[in-house]
Amino acid sequence: MTDSPDSLPAAPEGGAGVVVVHVAGAVGKPGVVSLPQGSRVFQAISAAGGAAPNAELAALNLAEVLTDGTKLYVPAMGETPPPAASSQPGTGNASGTAGPAAAAGAKININTASLEELGTLPRVGPVTAQRILDWRKEHGAFTSVDELDAVDGIGPKLMESLKDLVTVQGG
Template identity: 75%
Template sequence: MHVAGAVQKPGVVALPEGSRVFQAIDAAGGAASNAELNGLNLAEVLSDGVKIHVPKVGEVPQPPPSPLAGGSGSPGATAGPAAGGAKVNINTASLEELGTLPRVGPVTAQGIIDWRKEHGPFASVEELDAVDGIGPKLMESLKELVTVQGG
């Protein structure tokens, strides 16, 4: 993992498979005194090759990338799924993958999966607004980050 931003020792850290964001920050010497950790999902499981950017207080945290972005992004960091080139496919995404989307927590992610099980694959991204918990504002923030392919 590459840990950057407001940490004591930015750089590459080696962690076992299945490690979490908080462990990567600890391995980089811990968060700096000016770190803003509230924008990060400290419990997120990391995959090899990701970059984690710990924002400073006052810095606007960016949405986390999709795991489908091939490790080119960083949780809570500098590029979202669209910037990484891969969008989250709402017809096949797991609970964890859906949880990487901004403002989508476990309850909303489960709602998307439950809707998919009950109604079949989404025909369009716009159908997300039929899922409980997804209103117009959330829909607006998600539409550029998700796709519907197959199912």
């Protein structure tokens, strides 16, 4: 078996136990794809039209299990990742991405971050980012990073992956 995702068939869509992921970057058809729960990064790339000829697949963990609501960014070879989705090889996050602030060592302020900025965090897709914004609107500013635990969809594992990438200070 080859390690090229475009050589494998796309996973079927629909039904119970589905994960929905946004595949962007160096793929044939960037966009939102639905895959069976338990699907892996290589299957999402395949469902998005396969890897582009210039895709830097070595920057991703192709065997990683996908998490619902994440964004998977496939960088091009030699690419400096765009601000909205910075590739972080070897991070072990299901989205294959981390935000520009995380890449630069700066933290994202969850009290001032936009939907787009929150969506650059690993394993935070548009749904979870919107829930963070909704919580903030309903309850006011976060007083500590630990309060993210109160947001629907943020459990212990996601909380653990985010705590060192976000802050509530300075905003």
